[in-house]
Amino acid sequence: MTTQTPSVAFIGLGVMGFPMAGHLQKNGFPTTVYNRTTAKAEHWSEQYQGAFGTTPAEAAAHADIVFMCVGNDDDVRSVVYGDIGVLANMKKGSVLVDHTTTSAELALELADVCGRQGIQFLDAPVSGGQAGAENGALTIMVGGEPSVFERVEPVMRAYAKASQHIGPHGSGQRCKMANQICIAGVLQGLSEAIAFAQSANLDIDKMISAIQHGAAGSWQMSNRAHTMADDQFDFGFAIDWMRKDLGFCLEEAAKLGVDLPLTQQVDQRYAQLQQRGFGRCDTSVLVKQFDSDDHSCQS
Structure with a gap:
């Protein structure tokens, strides 16, 4: 990587990637993007005055750092491997x-493949959701070599309020798993508390005001309890x-x-909610496990 301002590529312009790539461009890192739907890449280019490629390989061709934010393991492999994948041109x-x-x-697979091509790799899942991406306030948990993290961390500051090196490759993803386990547990407890309070005819606003700054408080309570009680999940x-x-x-875990x-219990509750048509609803829709209303959220 050069000692000058690094050029970067960003692969995947979903609700997270679109603003994340925008923050990179706005913070002075020349950015080239790729998205499966080219029209979205063109829209990003017009909005942020950056470049776009028609394939992942084209977007990555001149980049010192290539960032990816797509859907799942198969999506990652589809933009990494093959003649048009990023590794063809990095x-x-x-x-x-x-x-x-x-x-x-x-993460371990990619670290091995990248290493054999003389490319460094970091698994760096994020937390903070769409709002965090839009506000440049994500939390990033990173697995990989500490020296590589130190090189990339100043660039990630464009969209992160906190970045933490966790350990070797795979550690970032395992830390994100711990994060999701915590969220699942907190939302289950919050869902039960709201169901209990509603059955007891408590004023939900007053209840939340009374307890959110004490030991029961959490981000989920402060940001989702009111909307959960009001059936807002879109x-x-x-x-x-x-x-x-x-x-x-x-x-x-297995x-x-x-x-x-x-975690198993919450996953089963979510599976039941998917069957009732709530698959595209926010995770706080977990509270609907306590009623039979099948009205879905807006998608």
Whole structure:
């Protein structure tokens, strides 16, 4: 990587990637993007005055750092491998950073493949959701070589409020799994508290005001309790994606011989909610496990 301002590529312009790539361009890092739908890449280019490629390989051709934020393991492989994948054109000494939440197995696979091509790799899943991406306030948990993290971290500051090196390759993804386990547990407890309070005819606003700054307080309570009580779920992180993440958690736990009973329970509740048509709703729709209303959120 050069000592000058690094050129970067960003692969994947979903609700997270679009603003993340925009922050890179606005912060002075020459950015070339790729998206499966070229029209979206063109729109990004017009909005941020950056470049776009028609293939991942084209976008990555001159980049010192290539960032990715796509859907799942298969999506990552589709933009990494093959004649038009980023590895077909990435130069030796460059860095591939995967912000996708994937399996730890994929992180180890990519680290090995990149290493054999003289390319560095970091698994770097993010937390903070769409709002965090838009506001440049994501939290990033990173697996890989510490020296590579130190080279890339100043660039990631464009869209992150905090970046933490966790350990060797795969550690970033395993940390994200721990993050999702925490969220699942907090949302289950919050859902039960709201169901209990409504049954007891408590004023939900007053209840939240009374407890959110004490030991029961959490980001989920401060940001989702009111909307959960008001049946508003048309924003945030969809349970379709959360079930994908919890699947990684449960698979990794099985390999480690760790029992995750609450995570299994929440995953089952989400599966039932998917069957009722809530798959595209925010994860806080977990509270709907306590009623039979099948009205879906807006997609």
